[in-house]
Amino acid sequence: DAGVIQSPRHEVTEMGQEVTLRCKPISGHNSLFWYRQTMMRGLELLIYFNNNVPIDDSGMPEDRFSAKMPNASFSTLKIQPSEPRDSAVYFCASSTDEGSYEQYFGPGTRLTVT
Amino acid sequence: AQKITQTQPGMFVQEKEAVTLDCTYDTSDQSYGLFWYKQPSSGEMIFLIYQGSYDEQNATEGRYSLNFQKARKSANLVISASQLGDSAMYFCAMRDVYNQGGKLIFGQGTELSVKP
DSSP states (O other): OOOOEEEOSEEEEOTTOOEEEEEEOOTTOOEEEEEEEETTTEEEEEEEEETTEEEEOTTOOSTTEEEEEEETTEEEEEESSOOGGGOEEEEEEEEOSSTTOOOEEOOOEEEEEO | OOEEEOOOSEEEEETTSOEEEOOEEEOSOSSEEEEEEEEOTTOOOEEEEEEETTOSSOOEETTEEEEEETTTTEEEEEEOSOOGGGOEEEEEEEEETTSTTOOEEEOOOEEEEEEO
16 A cells, blocks of 8 residues: 655745645545654644644644645645745654554655745 | 653664663653654654553564553663664654544654664
């Protein structure tokens, strides 16, 4: 089975530009998570969805960040306008609501904002 | 608030030896889950092992075992017979059971280096 798929794997953009990160969760998983990883702050949850509904977006840094999950197999994280401090690795993860709830991570998107 | 603490920023171990990575947690919840993830230099996050707060036995997965001491609020990862491929960052994480969907809170990580 395919794991969590993220695109693009790398993104380099200029400050002020819009950035859209994409994620396809594992089929059958009904929870989806967006994390950001930086050296300074480590791994932090930005937002998560359950059954396509946003449950907790308290980790979204500010209004420049938005996330959507229009259906069970696709989610986007958008940054508009982007700033250099947004440079990080953004992970998408998914899980089921059964068992141990372990989350399976995608390969990540390395975002660089210049 | 829930918190995960990993006090060892870096660890060294000789190949074929066992190593213990420390993790302590803080929660007021009675029901929670504890996880370990491995992040090699390539960057992906790999799920290793899970321990539920009500599990009476320590979890094991191959060469990985979790030394769960509930009263001390510790969930240390033990890697037996270390291999060069075990060199990576290791993250301890906790799940808040009462948040729908299972939000994970991560520690800062321990970088393990395996020497030949």
